[in-house]
Amino acid sequence: RKEVEQDPGPFNVPEGATVAFNCTYSNSASQSFFWYRQDCRKEPKLLMSVYSSGNEDGRFTAQLNRASQYISLLIRDSKLSDSATYLCVVHQGYQKVTFGTGTKLQVIP
């Protein structure tokens, strides 16, 4: 079993739709969690951190469920500019930083 698993997609959704991604992790000692966005042939960039209490940034909501060991990302009112690959990242201290393989989102006009 991979340490961090994501559905690779692609998720093809129409503009304005709501889409959700999940990411599961296997190590219960994992300490911090992030969602990154990667555009085609570009470097990953931080989208948002993920906290136990959940956090929201505009149209984006991230949740952490420690009991079930998964994190989620919800995107509301999808825009064409949201088309990208979304990577979940799990830290167990700086010795262990594991990226998921990414979920590809394509927002269709």
Added chain:
Amino acid sequence: NAGVTQTPKFQVLKTGQSMTLQCAQDMNHNSMYWYRQDPGMGLRLIYYSASEGTTDKGEVPNGYNVSRLNKREFSLRLESAAPSQTSVYFCASSEARGDHINTEAFFGQGTRLTVV
């Protein structure tokens, strides 16, 4: 704001050749990393450096060496390139808090390496 700068952006090597990928950050971060990204594999950690003067192996260190020259610079060397090392390489840096949790990682623009 330069952030993390990697050079070169593209490189083609012949099998057996050597090269060094350079990385520098201007954010005064303690931690620096080298990753490779292959289709369907995600980003895999090659080596990391928690602070100046220290380096440690990541998930896929074979065939690579690193050097943390100073706090700013972290280089990755391929001593004898192999076709299996064809990949996109990313350098990243982040700040480690006192509890060993890292904050956001900032990435360089990547190096696209082809070994023929």
